[in-house]
Amino acid sequence: MAGTKKCIVTGGAGFIGSNLVDALVDQGHTVTVLDNFSTGRPENLSHHLKNPILSLIEADISNISDIEEYFKGVDWVFHLAALADIVPSIVHPMQYHLSNVDGTIAVLEASRKAEVKRFVYAASSSCYGLPDVFPTPETAPIRPMYPYALTKNVGEQYVLHWNNLYNLPCVSLRLFNVYGPRARTTGTYGAVFGVFLAQKLAGKPYTVVGDGNQTRDFTYVTDVADAFIKAAESEISGEIFNVGSGGTYSINELVGHLGGPVDYIPKRPGEPDCTFADISKITKQLGWTPQITFPKGVEQMLRHIDDWRDAPLWERQSIAEATKDWFKYLGKEQ
Numbered sequence: 001m002a003g004t005k006k007c008i009v010t011g012g013a014g015f016i017g018s019n020l021v022d023a024l025v026d027q028g029h030t031v032t033v034l035d036n037f038s039t040g041r042p043e044n045l046s047h048h049l050k051n052p053i054l055s056l057i058e059a060d061i062s063n064i065s066d067i068e069e070y071f072k073g074v075d076w077v078f079h080l081a082a083l084a085d086i087v088p089s090i091v092h093p094m095q096y097h098l099s100n101v102d103g104t105i106a107v108l109e110a111s112r113k114a115e116v117k118r119f120v121y122a123a124s125s126s127c128y129g130l131p132d133v134f135p136t137p138e139t140a141p142i143r144p145m146y147p148y149a150l151t152k153n154v155g156e157q158y159v160l161h162w163n164n165l166y167n168l169p170c171v172s173l174r175l176f177n178v179y180g181p182r183a184r185t186t187g188t189y190g191a192v193f194g195v196f197l198a199q200k201l202a203g204k205p206y207t208v209v210g211d212g213n214q215t216r217d218f219t220y221v222t223d224v225a226d227a228f229i230k231a232a233e234s235e236i237s238g239e240i241f242n243v244g245s246g247g248t249y250s251i252n253e254l255v256g257h258l259g260g261p262v263d264y265i266p267k268r269p270g271e272p273d274c275t276f277a278d279i280s281k282i283t284k285q286l287g288w289t290p291q292i293t294f295p296k297g298v299e300q301m302l303r304h305i306d307d308w309r310d311a312p313l314w315e316r317q318s319i320a321e322a323t324k325d326w327f328k329y330l331g332k333e334q
Contacts, residue, residue, distance in 0.1 A: 004028045005117075005232075006074050010061050010107055011081030013040030015182045016122065016175070020078060020225040021045060025054055027229070032070050035081065036060045038099075044182050062098050064106040071114035076232045079107050079159075080122040082152065084184075086270075089148035090325045100151035101158070108162045118232045119170040121159040124152040125217075125242065125275060127174065134248070135278035138174070138240045145270045145330060160238060169237035173227055176244040176277045179297065180221030181304045192216075192251065193301060198311040200258055207319055210267035212252035217244040217275045220292035220300075230288045241286065244277025249294050257298040265316055268323065270330035 007024055011017040012033030017040065024031050025048055032055045033045065048054045059066050061081050071077070083089070083099040104121070111119050128136055129143030144150040156172045163170035179193045196206050227243045255262055282288050292300075314322075 004030065005076050006030045007076045007078065008032050008034060008070060008074050009078045009080060010034045011040060011079075011122075013037060013042055013044050013056065014080065015044075015180075015184050016178055016221055016224055017078075017080040018044035018182055019180065019221045020080070020228050021048065021054070023222070023225040023229060025051060028053070029076075031055070032057060032074075034059045034061055034067055034070060039084065039184055061107050062103040064110055067106065068110040068113060071110045071116060074111075074114055075117045077107065077111045077116050077119045078122075078228055078232070079104060079119065081107075082122070082155075084148060086146050086148055087323060087326050089151070090146055090329050093147040096147045096151045100148075101154050104155035104158055108158060108168065112162060112166050112168050117169065118237075119159065119162075119168055120228050120231045121156060121170065121172045122228075123156040123172045123174045123240070124149060125174045125176045125244075125277065127153040127156070130270075130272050131274075134274055135244075135276040136242070137278040138242055138281055156240070160240075163238045171231040171234070171237060172240045173231060173243045174240060174277075175224060176217035176219050176242065176275055178219050178221055178224050179301065181300070181307065183221075192254070194308055194311055195314050196254070196258055197301065197305050197308040198313050200260055201305060201309055202313050204313065204315065205261040205263040206255050206258070207265050207314060207316060208251050208255060208262050209265055209271070212255065212262070212264065213250055213273075214271070215248040215250045215274045215276065217248050217277050218254075218294055218297065219243060219245040219277075219290060220297040223290040223292055226291075227282065227286070227288050230286045234286050236285055239285070241282035242277040242279055243282065243288075244279050245290050245294065246279055247294065248274055248276035253294075254298065257295060258302070263316055265319060268326055268330070270326070
């Protein structure tokens with residue numbers, strides 16, 4: 001699919017979305033970002049705002065009448081808009097359904113009516129729950145353990161249904177632990193990188209969950225953006241692909257790269273001891289391979305550490321308070 005394309009990125013002011021917008025604009029594609037700024041930030045795209053090939057629209061994707069006009073003549077749709085995080089999804093399940101399920105259907109319908117050429121969905125590896133096999137293939141059992149994971153997987157099912165029933169060419173990318181510049185710093189108890197970088201800036205110990213030997217498939221955000229573009233460029237549709245780094249790395253290893261003291265806090269129920277994507281399918285079918293090694297990615301994060309200067313500073317007591325509902329509901333399964 002040669003030439004520049006007219007694209008929509010929902011959630012394009014967010015962490016992964018804004019990095020995807022960077023990559024699309026760099027390639028000369030015309031991009032319309034739809035974002036309600038519930039978690040995304042206009043500042044993430046401020047360096048593009050004078051660029052005529054980028055339009056930033058404040059809109060709620062769950063209301064199709066607010067968004068469908070923007071889909072006319074669009075070639076590629078990248079659907080990343082969603083509410084994330086475990087704890088808030090347990091506390092506010094209906095909000096998550098509205099955003100992640102109803103929102104996905106609205107974007108799918110707008111895309112179908114406009115006859116877009118490619119639809120790429122940001123799915124989540126949280127659908128695997130506590131996997132049995134590592135690296136985990138796309139055929140692993142689906143075991144969502146909290147509403148965020150469930151709603152993202154239900155959204156994926158709608159995406160594949162629209163592909164099969166309406167012939168809307170769709171691909172779903174199950175993202176593993178994405179990190180990089182502009183990772184979100186707000187919300188109820190954030191991702192490990194943001195937590196640790198804020199702690200490093202404040203000279204506080206890193207709050208490591210459990211013994212720190214649990215491992216995560218940390219995947220750098222520019223590699224993830226490249227996977228979205230590879231999926232859009234492909235002629236393949238109706239497929240699910242894992243997007244991971246090709247490895248898995250312990251939290252203790254991350255702390256070793258960052259340097260500094262550690263405060264070990266209680267292990268949380270429902271968290272896997274390992275996340276590790278089998279990426280052989282996406283490598284074989286889409287020709288995508290990650291480029292950023294874990295040490296290089298951490299080094300790049302440290303170069304951007306000032307981005308976390310205003311991030312919430314988490315400590316043992318505030319984390320315990322923020323995760324009470326996590327233990328209340330997921331602890332019953334242990």
